[in-house]
Amino acid sequence: MESEYCEEEGGEEKPRRRRKKNKGEGSSNANGVVLRKRKLSKEQVNLLEMSFVDEPKLETERKDKLASELGLDPQQVAVWFQNRRARWKNKKLVDEYSKLKSENDSAIVERFSLETEVLKMKEQLSEAEKEIQRLLLERNCNNNPVSTSSFSMEQPSFNHGEYFGMEGRLMDNVFFVADDHTTYITLWDY
């Protein structure tokens, strides 16, 4: 069943109000451009679409076969595929963007969470350090003149921050912890 170059594709057309008085057979502007375009029929597009999802690349053979099956010019088929690829590319971009966007949002939240965690732990470390000092002092005053504690608060030798040039950048963020934790930032920043 060949479609007959639908102006009214399908069959059910509510009488749309005409909006411009196209005199006869085509509009022509100041540049003398004459232009008539027919949309492809539903069936034509369907078959092209199926053919596209099957394989977005179009070899000459398939192009000619499709063209004769659809009653189209082979070049029309080629053009359709080209435009279809462009559309697909654009759509992909939109999708990737929204995906990346949500990833980014959750990354920001997670960073905030991690920064909070870091601050929290620095506070804990400070407390532990104080406690150790207190215990050491107490022990030294009471009995032993010489301490045997081997504990030290120095950092481990490996620090990723130095690898990525992140030193001191810990808190230059959109989110900001505006409470007592800020006290510890300056205390512990290295």
Place this chain on the structure above:
Amino acid sequence: MESEYCEEEGGEEKPRRRRKKNKGEGSSNANGVVLRKRKLSKEQVNLLEMSFVDEPKLETERKDKLASELGLDPQQVAVWFQNRRARWKNKKLVDEYSKLKSENDSAIVERFSLETEVLKMKEQLSEAEKEIQRLLLERNCNNNPVSTSSFSMEQPSFNHGEYFGMEGRLMDNVFFVADDHTTYITLWDY
């Protein structure tokens, strides 16, 4: 200066190889589509472009003025602006995407850095805890039967992670620290 419906636009034209063998006045395909299009000249496009960056919206007044200045149909000007807006929108999307992409990349690096920091501090805390336990034990065995230490490792009351539903999600990441630090994850995870 009116451009005369340029086939050879402007005046400085390196001899373009003609490729379309449009017999006479237009190509027609199997669907009876007739279509002729002329590119706008350099000067026309330039003026339109300048007008666009000045203001992407086109009021009727400006449209008519531009049309007469360029020797174009007002509708051509309108169409040009319409297409220009669409192109601009698409280009914006591309730009935003690459921007977001680099943001995302640095966020990943930063997260890795923060996670490393967290692990490092957990190790330190573990060491401190052990030291405290050792000191307390030592003190209790030596002299005082009753401990007076008030230190505890419990967390601060406020935890942002709970606000954002991040509990337990600390380490479900792309990057993974595959060394001894992993031992401490289960120890301190809450």
Place this chain on the structure above:
DNA sequence: TGCTAATGAGAGGTAATAAA
């Protein structure tokens, strides 16, 4: 020559507005 990118323009849909 084939593909891609850029571009021009038609078709239909929609919203705002003016006229009947």
Place this chain on the structure above:
DNA sequence: TTTATTACCTCTCATTAGCA
């Protein structure tokens, strides 16, 4: 209110030019 106009948007098809 209904109807007609108008502008704008999205989608679509086609052309042109540059690259390989």
